Amino acid sequence: MVSHARWKLARDKKVAQGIAEDPEVERRREEISLAFDLGQAVYDRRTALGISQTELARRAGMTQPQVSKLELGGTVPTVPLLARLARAMEAMFRMELFGSSIRVTFTDLDGTTPEEARTEPPATERASAPAAEAEADAGLGRTAATG
Numbered sequence: 001m002v003s004h005a006r007w008k009l010a011r012d013k014k015v016a017q018g019i020a021e022d023p024e025v026e027r028r029r030e031e032i033s034l035a036f037d038l039g040q041a042v043y044d045r046r047t048a049l050g051i052s053q054t055e056l057a058r059r060a061g062m063t064q065p066q067v068s069k070l071e072l073g074g075t076v077p078t079v080p081l082l083a084r085l086a087r088a089m090e091a092m093f094r095m096e097l098f099g100s101s102i103r104v105t106f107t108d109l110d111g112t113t114p115e116e117a118r119t120e121p122p123a124t125e126r127a128s129a130p131a132a133e134a135e136a137d138a139g140l141g142r143t144a145a146t147g
Contacts, residue, residue, distance in 0.1 A: 030100075036073035037104045038082075043071040045089045045106035059088035 014021070021029075046056050046067075053067040060067075061084060069075055077085070086093040091106040 031076060032073065034102055034104075035076045037102060038077060039071045039073040041104040041106050042067070042085060042089075045091055046071075049089060056085075056088055060084045 042056075046053070051059075053071070054064045056062075057064045057067045060081075062081075070077055082093050086106060089106055090109060092109060094103075094105045094107060096103040
């Protein structure tokens with residue numbers, strides 16, 4: 001039996017030699033990577049909320065083993081399931097595609113990720129900045145209308 005490390009080393013050698021990988025194998029590798037990234041995004045959001053797999057499963061109409069399998073990258077969820085998970089985790093689901101890279105996140109409904117929420121000022125300060133901008137914009141609007 002070949003260990004994962006040996007298999008990866010053999011693949012890297014083939015790539016270095018210019019031997020192309022079968023397109024079907026490459027497609028499957030991308031699918032596995034996406035499943036893992038989706039699972040990691042669900043795990044990150046769930047742990048940021050401080051809820052268990054069982055609680056997330058209850059909220060999303062799933063079973064705990066289904067949540068576990070999803071978090072481990074064992075399945076690629078459907079779009080309706082991603083929508084249920086986003087609602088269950090009180091979040092927005094985002095998938096950004098750029099080139100061959102994919103970024104998957106569940107963010108707070110205000111658009112911040114859990115990491116950003118920990119480093120930003122308290123909500124009262126954030127609320128005051130848009131209010132000040134709105135007042136400034138209103139003042140500009142009055143100036144433009146009168147002048």
